[in-house]
Amino acid sequence: QSPIRLSINHLRSADVDSHSVMSATLVFNIALSHHLMAHKNWDHDNCCSPRVRKRLHGALKLYELSFHMHAQRATTVTTNNPSTLASANIVFSNDMNFALALINNSGHIYESLGLVNKARKFYSHMLSSVMMMIDGGEATTIKELDGFLRNTQRLVLDGQQVAAAA
Secondary structure, three states, rough: OOOOOOOOHHOOOOOOOHHHHHHHHHHHHHHHHHHHHHHOOOHHHHHHHHHHHHHHHOOOOOHHHHHHHHHHHHHHHHHHHHOOHHHHHHHHHHHHHHHHHHHHHHHHHHHOOOOOOOOHHHHHHHHHHHHHHHOOOOOOHOOOHHHHHHHHHHHHOOOOOOOEEE
């Protein structure tokens, strides 16, 4: 539910990479606004109205566009600008947070549209990515770890009862 924020350095920079980051971030934030507006107008009695469904589909298209912009940028950065390990790790953690947010939000939209199997695929991919990062000691770089894990818990618990904490 939180927009992606850019540092003032991105805004002041004139290099192509910064412009790519800004573009992908702006598209993501527009998608997020459509996503949130759709859920604000959600009519629980009638599932979702045609207007809400249209807004959710629009958000999905914008998330997809943002993903493609982001992937193109990541490929360009790693191919054209070999960097130090420290800056590569910063790029990786920012890229993973961005990718996880895209996957999570897309899964949420598919679930909202009643496309449960498609949503499960997105959540499954997100859970695999998070678990690999945890296993690799990168969990501290995931900004919304609790939220991502909460959204994937149905995959793990699938029909099981959980005892209350003592």
